[in-house]
Amino acid sequence: MQRARALLAFCCLILSTMGTPSADFCSHILHTNVKPGFPKTIETNNPEVRKAARLSVERFNNCTNDIFLFKESHISKALVQIVKGLKYMLDVQIARTICKKNKHPNLDNCDFQTNHTLKQTLSCYSEVWVIPWLQKFEVPVLQCH
Numbered sequence: 001m002q003r004a005r006a007l008l009a010f011c012c013l014i015l016s017t018m019g020t021p022s023a024d025f026c027s028h029i030l031h032t033n034v035k036p037g038f039p040k041t042i043e044t045n046n047p048e049v050r051k052a053a054r055l056s057v058e059r060f061n062n063c064t065n066d067i068f069l070f071k072e073s074h075i076s077k078a079l080v081q082i083v084k085g086l087k088y089m090l091d092v093q094i095a096r097t098i099c100k101k102n103k104h105p106n107l108d109n110c111d112f113q114t115n116h117t118l119k120q121t122l123s124c125y126s127e128v129w130v131i132p133w134l135q136k137f138e139v140p141v142l143q144c145h
C-alpha cells in the first residue's frame with residue numbers, strides 16, 4: 001500500500017506537468033462565448049459527473065500496481081466549473097473489484113470484492129477537466145487515502 005501511494009504521488013506529479021494546451025485548443029477558446037465561472041454544485045447522478053468519476057478511477061488504475069481494478073462506489077459531492085471546457089471536482093469513493101487488471105475487463109461488469117482480506121475502499125478527491133468539443137480530458141488532480 002505504501003508503495004502504491006508513492007507511485008500514485010509520482011503519477012500525479014507527472015500529470016500536473018502535462019497541461020500545455022495545443023494551438024488548436026487555444027483558437028477554439030478565442031472564439032467561444034462561454035465565460036469562466038465559479039464552481040457550482042451538480043447532481044452526483046448526472047451522467048457527465050459519472051463519466052468524470054469513471055475517468056478518475058481509470059486514472060487511478062493506470063497509476064497503481066494493484067492486481068485488481070478499482071471502481072467508483074459512491075460519489076458524495078460534485079462541483080463543476082467552466083474553465084476552457086468543464087472542470088469537475090469530485091469527492092468519490094473507490095473500491096477494489098474482483099476483476100484482474102491484466103485481463104482488461106470492462107469495469108461495468110466488475111463486482112466489488114467481498115473477501116475481507118481483499119476488500120478495500122479509498123476516499124478520493126479528483127479534478128477532471130473535460131474539453132467536449134475536442135473529446136479531450138485530463139485528470140490533473142487525484143488524491144486518494
Ligand SMILES: *[C@@H]1O[C@H](CO)[C@@H](O)[C@H](O)[C@H]1NC(C)=O
Nearest residue numbers: 055056057058059060062139
Ligand atoms: C489509462 O491508460 C490507457 C492506456 O495507456 C489510456 O488509453 C487511457 O486514456 C488512460 N486513462 C486515463 C483515465 O488516464
Ligand SMILES: *[C@@H]1O[C@H](CO)[C@@H](O)[C@H](O)[C@H]1NC(C)=O
Nearest residue numbers: 067113114115116117118119
Ligand atoms: C480471500 O483472499 C485471500 C488472499 O487472496 C485468500 O487467501 C483467501 O482464501 C480468500 N478467502 C476467501 C473466503 O475466498
